[in-house]
Amino acid sequence: MFMFISKRFLQLIPVFLGATLLVYFLVFATPGDPIAALSGGKPMAPAVEEALRAQYNLDQPFWIQYGLYLKSLVTFDLGQTFSGQEVSDVLGRAFPVTARLAIMALAFEAVFGVIFGVIAGMRKGKLFDSTVLVASLIVIAVPTFVLGFVLQFFVGVKLDWAKPTVGVGAPWGDLILPAAVLGLVSLAYVIRLTRTSIIENKNADYVRTATAKGLSRRRVVSVHILRNSLIPVVTFLGADLGSLMGGAIVTEGIFNVPGVGNLLFKAIKAGETPTVVAVVGVLVLIFVLANLVVDLLYAWLDPRIRYV
Amino acid sequence: MTEQTKERGLNPADNQQPLLEIKNLAITFDTPDGPVNAVRNAHLTVMPGETVAIVGESGSGKSTTALSAIGLLPGNGRVSGGQIIFDGEDITHASEKRIIELRGNSIGMVPQDPMSNLNPVWKIGFQVKETLKANGLAGNNSKERVAQVLADAGLPDAKRRANQYPHEFSGGMRQRALIAIGLACSPRLLIADEPTSALDVTVQQQILDHLDTMTTELGTAVLLITHDLGLAAERAEKVVVMYKGQVVESGPALEILRNPQHPYTQRLVASAPSLASKRLQSKPLEVAEDLNAVVKPEHPRNTDNVLEIKDLTKVFKIRKGLGRSEDFTAVDNVSFSVKRGTTTAIVGESGSGKSTVAQMVLNLLKPTAGSIAFDGAQMNNLSEKELFTFRRRVQPIFQDPYGSLDPMFSIYRTIEEPLRIHGIGDAKSRQARVKELLSQVSLPSATMHRFPNELSGGQRQRIAIARALALQPEVIICDEAVSALDVLVQAQILKLLNELQENLGLTYLFITHDLAVVREIADDVCVMQNGRIVEQSTTDEVFNNPKSDYTRNLLAAIPGSTLLI
Numbered sequence: 001m002f003m004f005i006s007k008r009f010l011q012l013i014p015v016f017l018g019a020t021l022l023v024y025f026l027v028f029a030t031p032g033d034p035i036a037a038l039s040g041g042k043p044m045a046p047a048v049e050e051a052l053r054a055q056y057n058l059d060q061p062f063w064i065q066y067g068l069y070l071k072s073l074v075t076f077d078l079g080q081t082f083s084g085q086e087v088s089d090v091l092g093r094a095f096p097v098t099a100r101l102a103i104m105a106l107a108f109e110a111v112f113g114v115i116f117g118v119i120a121g122m123r124k125g126k127l128f129d130s131t132v133l134v135a136s137l138i139v140i141a142v143p144t145f146v147l148g149f150v151l152q153f154f155v156g157v158k159l160d161w162a163k164p165t166v167g168v169g170a171p172w173g174d175l176i177l178p179a180a181v182l183g184l185v186s187l188a189y190v191i192r193l194t195r196t197s198i199i200e201n202k203n204a205d206y207v208r209t210a211t212a213k214g215l216s217r218r219r220v221v222s223v224h225i226l227r228n229s230l231i232p233v234v235t236f237l238g239a240d241l242g243s244l245m246g247g248a249i250v251t252e253g254i255f256n257v258p259g260v261g262n263l264l265f266k267a268i269k270a271g272e273t274p275t276v277v278a279v280v281g282v283l284v285l286i287f288v289l290a291n292l293v294v295d296l297l298y299a300w301l302d303p304r305i306r307y308v
Numbered sequence: 309m310t311e312q313t314k315e316r317g318l319n320p321a322d323n324q325q326p327l328l329e330i331k332n333l334a335i336t337f338d339t340p341d342g343p344v345n346a347v348r349n350a351h352l353t354v355m356p357g358e359t360v361a362i363v364g365e366s367g368s369g370k371s372t373t374a375l376s377a378i379g380l381l382p383g384n385g386r387v388s389g390g391q392i393i394f395d396g397e398d399i400t401h402a403s404e405k406r407i408i409e410l411r412g413n414s415i416g417m418v419p420q421d422p423m424s425n426l427n428p429v430w431k432i433g434f435q436v437k438e439t440l441k442a443n444g445l446a447g448n449n450s451k452e453r454v455a456q457v458l459a460d461a462g463l464p465d466a467k468r469r470a471n472q473y474p475h476e477f478s479g480g481m482r483q484r485a486l487i488a489i490g491l492a493c494s495p496r497l498l499i500a501d502e503p504t505s506a507l508d509v510t511v512q513q514q515i516l517d518h519l520d521t522m523t524t525e526l527g528t529a530v531l532l533i534t535h536d537l538g539l540a541a542e543r544a545e546k547v548v549v550m551y552k553g554q555v556v557e558s559g560p561a562l563e564i565l566r567n568p569q570h571p572y573t574q575r576l577v578a579s580a581p582s583l584a585s586k587r588l589q590s591k592p593l594e595v596a597e598d599l600n601a602v603v604k605p606e607h608p609r610n611t612d613n614v615l616e617i618k619d620l621t622k623v624f625k626i627r628k629g630l631g632r633s634e635d636f637t638a639v640d641n642v643s644f645s646v647k648r649g650t651t652t653a654i655v656g657e658s659g660s661g662k663s664t665v666a667q668m669v670l671n672l673l674k675p676t677a678g679s680i681a682f683d684g685a686q687m688n689n690l691s692e693k694e695l696f697t698f699r700r701r702v703q704p705i706f707q708d709p710y711g712s713l714d715p716m717f718s719i720y721r722t723i724e725e726p727l728r729i730h731g732i733g734d735a736k737s738r739q740a741r742v743k744e745l746l747s748q749v750s751l752p753s754a755t756m757h758r759f760p761n762e763l764s765g766g767q768r769q770r771i772a773i774a775r776a777l778a779l780q781p782e783v784i785i786c787d788e789a790v791s792a793l794d795v796l797v798q799a800q801i802l803k804l805l806n807e808l809q810e811n812l813g814l815t816y817l818f819i820t821h822d823l824a825v826v827r828e829i830a831d832d833v834c835v836m837q838n839g840r841i842v843e844q845s846t847t848d849e850v851f852n853n854p855k856s857d858y859t860r861n862l863l864a865a866i867p868g869s870t871l872l873i
Contacts, residue, residue, distance in 0.1 A: 203382070203383075204424065205419060205420075205421060205424040205425045206424065206425050206426055206427040206428070207427075208380055208419070208425075209417070209419050209425045209426070209427075209486070209489070210427065210435075210438075211380060211411070212378060212380060212411055212412070212416070212417035212419075212490075213411065213412045213438065213439040213442055213443075213489060214408055214409070214410075214411035214412025214413065214439070214442045214443050214493075215408075215438060215439075215442045216408060216442070217404070217408075219438070219442070223430075223438070224427050224430075227429050227430075228427070228428070228429055301429065302428065302429050303428075303429060303473045303475075304428055304429075304473070304475045
């Protein structure tokens with residue numbers, strides 16, 4: 001087990017290098033001149049432009065630029081944004097907000113997804129099951145920005161159950177509605193995955209044996225069926241954490257959340273390489289770590305899986 | 309049928325109340341195509357402490373009948389008529405609460421397949437403990453109690469074993485754990501649903517002996533469900549024969565065996581290989597008639613050896629973690645030869661290395677040492693092209709007809725695929741060949757438009773045989789090719805294989821754990837134990853005059869072998 005975990009941590013190094021290199025190159029190759037964007041398209045004195053290019057290493061060839069970036073990275077210097085802020089500061093403000101949002105969304109979809117999925121699976125073909133199936137299909141089919149605006153208007157404005165937008169500092173309470181919107185589509189997938197998995201397992205021989213022992217129905221479901229049904233669900237949730245962290249651009253836009261999605265979107269538009277690479281680098285780390293956690297959860301859920 | 313039951317002796321209820329009484333039971337399954345009556349008019353009585361066996365083939369309703377007594381019918385099944393009376397109480401439509409009360413401490417169950425009936429994600433001890441807990445028997449010192457229950461079921465080193473997961477147990481040990489669970493709360497009735505059909509014969513015998521001892525000590529009545537008439541006769545006082553959802557005959561075990569009345573029972577007695585193999589010795593004439601299916605072909609056989617195996621050895625490396633590994637010799641210095649046009653059987657229990665030998669002969673696995681010669685040519689270093697030709701001449705048939713046919717392929721595509729791969733004929737001639745093959749395995753040619761899930765196990769195995777025959781091979785390796793089939797179907801398939809051998813001059817290498825089957829199909833036998841051949845000779849010699857202790861044990865363990873019929 002120790003060997004397995006250390007191996008996975010060592011694998012982080014090439015993954016991180018590869019991902020940053022790729023992103024660095026993509027931003028480098030994007031058409032458009034970052035300096036021109038910085039000046040807002042107005043003419044600029046050649047000397048000033050020269051100085052700016054030198055400051056951001058934009059006058060160097062690609063490999064030197066990337067090498068210089070890595071060099072400063074070793075000293076924990078993530079570089080500066082075009083507006084002169086430290087990238088690490090910008091990240092430090094945006095990440096906690098997105099992390100809160102993503103964790104709330106993940107908890108929302110995991111808890112409700114598994115509960116609804118289990119009930120639907122155990123009552124396959126009954127009214128509850130059919131209702132949940134149709135509802136989840138609708139949620140999957142409707143684009144997030146439509147769902148977001150509709151819920152913002154009805155739940156946030158008309159009914160006034162939750163705050164329609166997120167205030168300064170993005171406290172937990174303000175994030176309830178955006179987290180629900182963000183987790184809604186994944187919730188539909190978790191319900192369907194759990195349901196299928198439960199249906200597959202509920203007719204297993206060991207479930208019948210457990211029933212024959214004289215166990216209550218509740219215990220048969222929660223102890224014998226559920227644990228065997230969670231592996232596909234855990235896989236999905238682990239992969240989903242990554243996309244919740246990085247892919248919340250639409251939701252963050254609707255609810256005015258000052259998170260990573262917004263930051264990344266603006267940085268890409270401006271061609272602000274240090275910010276883009278730093279954000280993506282952190283996301284890659286989160287993705288890889290989430291997958292490691294999933295793998296460890298596998299072994300905990302199913303003792304037949306052992307890592308060497 | 310009730311009249312018949314009374315008529316045929318067994319008048320138990322003098323002044324004792326039956327423990328379980330099933331009267332006129334009807335069970336219906338609601339399917340998308342309408343209701344299906346799985347069981348009709350079933351009668352059955354179990355007295356306290358008595359062992360009653362229900363015998364029948366798969367689909368006869370024997371498990372369904374027994375499981376209805378503890379409310380374990382699958383979701384779409386329901387009792388649609390009759391009565392189930394347990395200890396004087398009518399439990400036909402008892403509430404779920406009452407049934408849960410009865411389960412475990414009044415009626416226990418030992419299920420069929422030890423591989424799938426323990427929950428893979430919980431420790432054995434946990435699964436025993438929750439049984440005790442659910443029935444209020446865990447007490448203060450549940451750990452001790454769990455170990456005791458497991459030890460009673462004959463599990464060695466029970467305390468340590470309780471801390472292990474099912475996948476760390478062998479099949480026999482798992483079945484002991486399941487017996488421990490079934491008997492943990494000392495139920496008055498134990499439903500044993502084919503408790504040993506998934507196990508090797510010698511393990512089967514140990515487990516059944518132990519089960520006998522335990523239920524006798526506890527005074528538990530047993531409802532034994534089995535497809536094996538020999539086993540039923542050996543273990544039960546009373547036998548109930550079911551066929552197509554109905555009880556066709558019931559009475560004292562030996563009487564049914566010696567003097568079957570119903571035509572189905574008569575067929576069952578005739579084709580049960582475990583019984584037939586003994587009958588071969590006692591009543592040779594009668595048997596020759598019964599088994600005309602499996603008498604050896606008349607025409608003289610070539611004497612050349614199509615397969616010569618010399619000093620074959622296979623060593624597997626077993627990983628021990630941290631890069632260490634240990635050698636495990638699965639096949640150890642095995643030599644034998646197979647004459648053209650004959651059948652050689654390799655017999656042994658699971659883990660004896662017999663299937664590993666088959667895989668090496670099929671060239672699916674590389675031997676560690678030794679040589680295999682096919683038709684005089686060494687097969688050590690075949691080029692890809694030579695291997696392709698070899699594959700055409702040697703074909704396999706595997707055990708599980710449910711797993712060995714691609715469910716997404718139509719029957720036509722399944723049988724035609726080898727022809728296409730080997731570039732034989734054009735579309736039209738291939739279609740004609742598929743039709744011909746289907747008729748060779750006695751299936752209508754319309755079968756080719758169907759899919760495996762629409763066919764029965766026996767039909768699927770016929771398809772597997774047709775697929776193997778497609779390339780007109782000389783040798784067919786049958787790896788437990790009839791083990792997954794019911795007795796009657798098994799007899800039909802053996803008959804078919806024998807006819808094909810006669811007509812096409814095929815050579816069979818028959819891998820099996822079932823000595824009774826060997827008796828019916830093989831000319832020569834190799835008995836394997838722990839990777840070595842412990843005995844090899846002609847079939848008659850091995851059966852009539854076994855040399856090694858191991859072979860004698862195997863022979864003695866055939867259920868019903870001690871019964872004098």
